[in-house]
Structures are given as C-alpha cells and as structure tokens.
Amino acid sequence: MPDSSLTIADLPDLVAVLSTEEQARWDRLFRVDAAVGELAPPAGMEPWIREHFGSVDAVRRQQIVKVTNLIMLEGALFNTTRSRRPFDSRETIDLDALVAASAGGPFCHPLEATPADVFGRVEGATCVTASNIAKCDTWHGLIIWNEHHPLRFTRDAVHDAVDTALAWAEQARDHDREARYFFFLWNCLWPSGASIIHGHAQMTLTRGMHYAHIERWRRTAAWYRLAHGVNYFDDLLAVHKSLGLAISVGEARIMPSLTPIKHQETVVLAPTLGPDLVDAVYDVLAAFVERLGVVAFNLGLYLPPWDAVPEDWTGFPAIVRIESRGEPGVRSSDLGAMELFASSVVTGDPFQVADAIRAHLGDR
Numbered sequence: 307m308p309d310s311s312l313t314i315a316d317l318p319d320l321v322a323v324l325s326t327e328e329q330a331r332w333d334r335l336f337r338v339d340a341a342v343g344e345l346a347p348p349a350g351m352e353p354w355i356r357e358h359f360g361s362v363d364a365v366r367r368q369q370i371v372k373v374t375n376l377i378m379l380e381g382a383l384f385n386t387t388r389s390r391r392p393f394d395s396r397e398t399i400d401l402d403a404l405v406a407a408s409a410g411g412p413f414c415h416p417l418e419a420t421p422a423d424v425f426g427r428v429e430g431a432t433c434v435t436a437s438n439i440a441k442c443d444t445w446h447g448l449i450i451w452n453e454h455h456p457l458r459f460t461r462d463a464v465h466d467a468v469d470t471a472l473a474w475a476e477q478a479r480d481h482d483r484e485a486r487y488f489f490f491l492w493n494c495l496w497p498s499g500a501s502i503i504h505g506h507a508q509m510t511l512t513r514g515m516h517y518a519h520i521e522r523w524r525r526t527a528a529w530y531r532l533a534h535g536v537n538y539f540d541d542l543l544a545v546h547k548s549l550g551l552a553i554s555v556g557e558a559r560i561m562p563s564l565t566p567i568k569h570q571e572t573v574v575l576a577p578t579l580g581p582d583l584v585d586a587v588y589d590v591l592a593a594f595v596e597r598l599g600v601v602a603f604n605l606g607l608y609l610p611p612w613d614a615v616p617e618d619w620t621g622f623p624a625i626v627r628i629e630s631r632g633e634p635g636v637r638s639s640d641l642g643a644m645e646l647f648a649s650s651v652v653t654g655d656p657f658q659v660a661d662a663i664r665a666h667l668g669d670r
C-alpha cells in the first residue's frame with residue numbers, strides 16, 4: 307500500500323526511485339520542477355502572518371512544485387501555502403440553510419416550470435429531463451433530480467442520471483442523425499458555475515466534430531500511439547500506478563491528476579461507459595464531499611461517438627474528469643489569468659486525494 311503521508315512535494319524523490327522502465331515512461335509523459343520561493347517579511351507583519359499561516363517560516367520559504375504533462379501540455383503549480391492565504395471576500399455561510407431557502411424554484415416543479423425537448427421528456431427513477439432554456443448547443447438537455455439539495459445524491463441517482471441522459475441522447479439522435487457527439491456534464495453549486503440551486507446535471511449532443519478539448523485529447527492520444535506504439539491512456543495509467551496514484555473499482559481506474567485544472571482533479575477511466583465507471587465516479591464524488599469537504603465540483607464525460615465518424619477513436623476509453631471548485635463563501639473566482647493563460651495554480655494534493663478515495667472505498 308502506498309505511504310499515506312506522501313505529498314506532491316515528494317514527487318521528485320518518488321520519480322527518482324522508479325525502475326528504469328517506469329522512469330522512461332515518466333520522462334515520456336511528465337516533467338516535474340521543484341523549487342523554493344523565498345520572501346522577506348517586515349517584522350511588523352509577523353503577528354499577522356502567524357495568525358493566518360501558522361508560522362513565519364511557512365511563508366518565508368515556500369515549496370513550489372511544477373508538474374507538466376508533456377503530451378497533453380497541461381500543467382499545474384502546487385503550493386500548499388496558498389490554501390491558507392486570506393481572502394477579503396470570505397464570508398461564513400450556512401450552506402444547508404441557503405440551499406433550503408432556494409427550494410420551490412422551477413427545478414422543484416420541472417413539468418410545469420421547465421421546457422421539454424421537441425421529442426418530450428425522458429423520465430428516470432429519480433429524475434426527469436428538460437430542455438435547457440438557453441442552449442449551449444443545438445441539443446442541450448437537463449437532468450433534474452427529484453432531490454432539491456445538490457449534494458444529496460446517491461449511487462443509484464448517479465447511475466439513473468447517466469442512463470437517463472443516454473436515453474435522452476437516443477431520442478435526440480432520432481431527430482437529428484448529424485448530432486453524433488455526446489457530452490455529459492455536471493456543475494454542482496455556484497462556485498462551479500451552476501446557476502440554479504437544485505440537483506441537476508446536463509447533456510449535449512453536438513454536430514460536425516467533438517468539442518475542442520475532447521478533440522485535443524483524441525488527436526494527441528492518436529499521435530502518441532503513432533509515435534510510441536502504445537496507448538496513451540495505458541501509459542498515463544501506468545505512470546499513476548507506479549506512483550501509488552491509481553485505484554481500481556472493477557474495470558474502472560481512478561487517477562487523482564498530477565496536472566489538475568483546479569484543486570483536486572480526478573480522472574476516471576474504463577474501456578466503456580458501464581456500471582463500474584459510474585460506480586467509480588460516485589465513489590470519487592462521495593470521497594470528495596464526505597472526506598475532503600468539497601461542496602462545489604465540475605464533472606465532464608469524454609466518450610467516443612457511437613456512429614461512424616471521420617476521425618479515428620481507436621483506443622479512446624470512456625473518461626470522466628472531476629474537478630473540485632472554490633468555496634461557496636468566497637466571492638472571488640478560483641480561475642484567474644494564471645489558469646486561463648499560463649498554468650493552473652493548485653492547492654489540492656493528488657496524494658491526499660488518493661488517500662481520501664482509498665479511505666472511502668475501505669469504509670464502503
């Protein structure tokens with residue numbers, strides 16, 4: 307079992323003791339640069355620093371770990387000191403009270419207060435579909451759960467949502483055979499971008515080609531297979547496994563990302579979108595909420611198209627990316643110019659995420 311006291315700061319040492327083969331794979335996919343950032347606080351600032359950061363030494367020398375995925379060119383800068391920095395706009399909020407106060411809105415009465423798709427609605431055991439009133443794309447539906455509280459989802463409700471979204475996609479494709487590319491997404495609570503407080507997920511079907519980020523993953527993985535003769539996702543999984551960052555749930559594999567977009571990205575892979583993948587997704591979300599105190603998250607599903615398309619999707623698995631997002635009581639967005647234009651700045655730690663998921667699975 308991996309040592310649960312590991313942190314991202316140990317990454318250079320962990321890489322250094324990998325076997326020759328594992329190290330070659332790491333070098334092909336990743337690069338880590340670790341260094342210390344130093345500063346000189348004036349004496350008058352020291353009591354304030356101690357109050358907010360615990361000690362003056364904690365800010366005087368700060369360990370920065372920069373990880374770059376050399377294939378996808380995604381990168382993250384880890385510095386745990388930043389998680390303790392003060393916010394002018396931080397308020398203490400009672401999340402459950404705020405969620406309760408928002409009850410009674412349109413998603414509490416979807417049949418009367420939300421539009422249907424032109425083909426009607428799909429009803430699941432715990433949810434019903436609606437058509438998004440302001441569409442992101444030609445086909446843009448909603449999964450509206452019966453449960454109002456966005457964080458009170460069950461394993462069955464997550465399975466039901468995915469099944470219902472797929473049934474919705476079947477109906478939409480009957481109306482539009484050109485809409486071949488399916489995307490399932492879930493924004494939970496307002497720091498994630500969700501505009502309505504009520505349990506809901508979303509799905510789209512798009513035409514022509516898949517969305518740019520997904521096409522970049524497909525194209526890059528196809529290039530990797532040509533260049534190295536191996537499946538990119540197999541290698542990505544092998545790297546995470548060699549570092550103690552891969553967890554199995556049936557045929558699904560969970561990997562806390564070394565290059566999260568924000569905080570605690572976790573990638574879940576399976577050969578196909580089946581029950582194991584959805585179980586693993588639920589387990590990651592449950593670990594996020596119950597063990598890591600996450601209240602807001604984004605989730606996106608990357609899936610090869612079902613129909614014949616011009617691109618080669620060989621070896622592309624079903625992939626779910628889950629991202630924790632911000633704090634409900636902090637008004638400033640957790641995405642700034644660094645994330646948009648340079649590299650993600652991250653306060654989470656993939657090793658601690660792995661520990662939380664393992665602890666959750668052990669308790670199941």
Ligand SMILES: [Zn+2]
Nearest residue numbers: 413414454504
């Ligand atoms: Zn509601």
